Amino acid sequence: MKQKILVIVPAFNEEQALPYTLEALKSELDNNIDILVINDGSSDNTGKVAEQKEFVNVIHLPFNMGIGAAMQTGYYYAFKNDYDIAVQFDADGQHPANQIKYLVNDIIENKADMVIGSRFIEKTEYRGSTNRRLGIYYFFLLLRILTGQSFTDPTSGFRAVNRNIISEFAKEYPSDYPEVEVLISLQKKGFFLKEKSVNMKSRQGGKSSITPIKSIYYMVKVTISIMMTAIVRGIK
Amino acid sequence: MTVFSFSFLLSAISLIFVLFAIYKKRLELKFSLFWIFSCIGMMVISLNHNLLDKISELLNVSYPPSLLFLSGFLFTLGVVFQLTQVITKLDKKLTRLTQEFSILEEKIKKRI
Numbered sequence: 001m002k003q004k005i006l007v008i009v010p011a012f013n014e015e016q017a018l019p020y021t022l023e024a025l026k027s028e029l030d031n032n033i034d035i036l037v038i039n040d041g042s043s044d045n046t047g048k049v050a051e052q053k054e055f056v057n058v059i060h061l062p063f064n065m066g067i068g069a070a071m072q073t074g075y076y077y078a079f080k081n082d083y084d085i086a087v088q089f090d091a092d093g094q095h096p097a098n099q100i101k102y103l104v105n106d107i108i109e110n111k112a113d114m115v116i117g118s119r120f121i122e123k124t125e126y127r128g129s130t131n132r133r134l135g136i137y138y139f140f141l142l143l144r145i146l147t148g149q150s151f152t153d154p155t156s157g158f159r160a161v162n163r164n165i166i167s168e169f170a171k172e173y174p175s176d177y178p179e180v181e182v183l184i185s186l187q188k189k190g191f192f193l194k195e196k197s198v199n200m201k202s203r204q205g206g207k208s209s210i211t212p213i214k215s216i217y218y219m220v221k222v223t224i225s226i227m228m229t230a231i232v233r234g235i236k
Numbered sequence: 237m238t239v240f241s242f243s244f245l246l247s248a249i250s251l252i253f254v255l256f257a258i259y260k261k262r263l264e265l266k267f268s269l270f271w272i273f274s275c276i277g278m279m280v281i282s283l284n285h286n287l288l289d290k291i292s293e294l295l296n297v298s299y300p301p302s303l304l305f306l307s308g309f310l311f312t313l314g315v316v317f318q319l320t321q322v323i324t325k326l327d328k329k330l331t332r333l334t335q336e337f338s339i340l341e342e343k344i345k346k347r348i
Contacts (some may be wrong), residue, residue: 057342
């Protein structure tokens with residue numbers, strides 16, 4: 001029997017990019033793949049735009065809860081509806097829909113519990129700002145010291161997880177900037193995480209949610225929580 | 237009136253105020269235990285000059301009443317910390333409740 005896959009698209013004020021993202025996903029649809037848009041209390045027409053596409057399910061959060069709670073809603077939904085695999089897919093059009101199956105493959109074949117799409121394993125088209133790349137490199141180093149594993153793209157939001165991690169996330173998921181944090185906690189719990197090279201584009205619309213002040217908060221918050229996990233669970 | 241008797245009076249009034257609020261159901265007993273103990277603790281310290289003097293000697297504090305302020309400050313910090321804990325718990329519950337609600341809403345819409 002084919003495994004049931006849920007593609008979770010968290011969207012906050014993404015009315016411009018979302019239609020393109022969903023159309024791209026549509027071409028990848030199989031009878032075992034469902035798409036779920038989490039409209040995270042958007043103030044624009046994100047919710048309506050998503051509802052217009054009859055091939056997607058839409059969950060509307062009554063107010064903006066942040067990426068962590070929005071993603072967890074998706075995982076919780078996947079858990080309740082017995083999905084075997086969940087894929088996180090950004091609404092802004094950066095993630096390539098045609099590489100979902102490539103990402104999911106390793107989970108179907110039981111080669112990993114989580115597969116992360118990385119922009120930096122091979123040279124790809126992706127060009128982020130210098131600051132962003134520095135931030136990513138900082139987390140790469142920190143995680144390598146604390147976990148012994150190299151995550152070349154720890155902030156990547158393009159990732160697929162199996163049933164065990166779905167149930168883990170349904171219970172507990174960081175409220176903001178969850179991407180880096182979950183890597184170390186999952187690894188310390190004994191899950192096998194793996195990266196695969198993926199070609200990402202620059203964003204197709206909307207704005208990045210990360211301002212300079214937020215990025216300082218991001219670095220500090222994630223660093224502290226990574227350290228705490230490492231201390232509690234033991235440094236490798 | 238010395239700072240000790242003033243502090244005792246203030247703590248006693250606070251205690252009565254807290255107990256009254258609990259009686260009127262404006263305050264959950266669960267969250268007000270710390271308040272009650274803080275008030276009683278402050279009252280005990282204010283009444284026992286000797287106790288305060290001894291502690292200040294131990295801690296090398298030259299002006300004992302300043303310890304009164306320190307203990308008051310620490311009790312306040314304790315209450316604030318307890319409140320932060322309560323907020324965190326509430327926040328988690330609210331998140332789960334909202335998620336349950338939104339998922340249920342989607343399910344109902346699909347059936348209609």
